[in-house]
Amino acid sequence: MKKTGQNEIDIKLPCGYSEGDLNLAIRKQIRIQDFSYKIIRKSLDSRRKDRIHWQIRVLVSSPLLNMPSVNTGSRPVTPLYPRKVQTGKRAVIAGTGPAGIFAALFLQQSGIQVTLLERGQPVEQRKKDIQKLEEKGIFTPDSNYSFGEGGAGTFSDGKLTSRSKHIKREKQYILEEFVRQGAPEEILYLTHPHIGSDNLIRIAANMRKTFQEAGGEIHFGCTVTDLDIRNRKVCSVTSGGNSYSCDFALLATGHSSFDSYRMLIRKDIDFRAKNFALGFRMEHPQELINKIQWGCSALPGVKAAEYRLTSGQAPLPVYTFCMCPGGKVVPAAAYKDQNIVNGMSFYKRDGRFANAALVAGISLEKLTGRKFNAVESLNWLKNLENSFFETASGYKAPAMAIRDFLGKKQEIPLKESSYQPGLIPRDLGKLVPEAVAESLRTGLDDICRRLPGFDSGQLMGLESKTSSPIQVVRDRDSGLTEGTENLFICGEASGYAGGIISSASDGLKAALSIMASL
DSSP, X not given: OOOOEEEEEEEEEETTOOHHXXXXXXXXXXXXXXXXXXXXXXXXXXXXXXXXXXXEEEEEEEXXXXXXXXXXXXXXXXXXXXXXXXXXXXXXXXXXXXXXXXXXXXXXXXXXXXXXXXXXXXXXXXXXXXXXXXXXXXXXXXXXXXXXXXXXXXXXXXXXXXXXXXXXXHHHHHHHHHHHTTOXXXXXXXXXXXXXXXXXXXXXXXXXXXXXXXXXXXXXXXOEEEEEEETXXXXXXXXXXXXXXXXXXXXXXXXXXHHHHHHHHHTTOOEEEOOEEEEEXXXXXXXXXXHHHHSSSOOTTOOOOOOOOEEOSSSSOEXXXXXEEEEEEEEOOSSTTOOXXXXXXXXXXXXXXXXXXXXXXXXXXXXXXXXXXXXXXHHHHHHHHXXXXXXXXXXXXXXXXXXXXXXXXXXXXXXXXXXTTOEEEOOGGGTSOHHHHHHHHXXXXXXXXXXXXXXXXXXXXXXXXXXXXXXXXXXXXXXXXXXXXXXXXXXXXXXXOOSHHHHHHHHHHHXXXXXXXX
């Protein structure tokens, strides 16, 4: 029997192509009728608005294939998978966001008995509590957009991109696990994959079930309040009056969990202040963004236009973050006396509005002219988030037209918005430090000059959760927290990761470090 040949080929197809169109294009290129194929990579080329198309790389298999293979220039990634061993060890993990749940599942499947503690509620209850916040203004501590099963990223656009070049194995494992848990298979090959909040809610529940079926133990409504540290080792983790003994402790509590940070600092865990970003959230009609990016209001076979924008014209770096096509702006306060906004999208991205954070990167030391330690950084940011709550007297978002922000005036009435609690007119430039406001104004003016019509949108704020304002000091290789032998602080709580993929990778690396130590 002749051995099946495999080759990679590149194909260009129009936006609204069908599976039949793809089969025909492959057949024409390889000149063979009998073949199978697998999509390896798919990206939208929109550099020319009159020739927007899909660039598709496929791996074609056929016994009749003898044409030369396309050289991808990349090496195959060695698969990562848990190997079951009898360890007799126990791990306690705090947080069910990407870092926590991926570490918990991997360790449990590898032979470590894992107890998973989540301060919030399961996603089913969390959805109901969020609905009460948006419709009635009733804030539920520990069950909101920031806290609860799946972490803050559960209610986001669900982007699965990462700029890190050193997590290929981890990223492949994460994507494949997401597919096993019900994510669309396209995330394995799209260059800008996303899951959507509606899918993430379902996937979070599926991952919980898989973890429990593997023998894992999970407790909701359990905030970690103390660690028993002896001779550089965490012996037990305390939550709700209960003590959980452990051989390893992993904290993946998220960057909004300021009370967890303060507890750790009181336990002499070393954190340092770091740069972060502040700004507002922009909102436009999605159709306008489509026209700006594509030159038309819609494209067949493409959900909604995205953007990633930067400006180097301002004293501080200005850029967009967490763009949510066809999504909505949401009240993302972690605590009841805060007013913070964020964005989310469903998988179909079919909402009427587009939104994204517009932020300026800051150093508190340069901004204020004095040094900051970790506690002072937390206090500074908390006071700013509290001030927005006081300004709005609740969860309505302070907002203004982009043109008014650029012109330092308040004249244009606020437009309809996706933000359900409602908007309240305020001069946003006066609510953040002057250097931040001026950099945002300069950067946004530069962006609006490049994108005609972009200045017709509106701003709302505060957007302050792009990353943590502090960072744990830890060993670069093992990930162990400095001064300890079995404590890992992972994901966005560590100050090193941001987003679903990098956070999940950070948790997986901690799990791999634990298994390597055995």
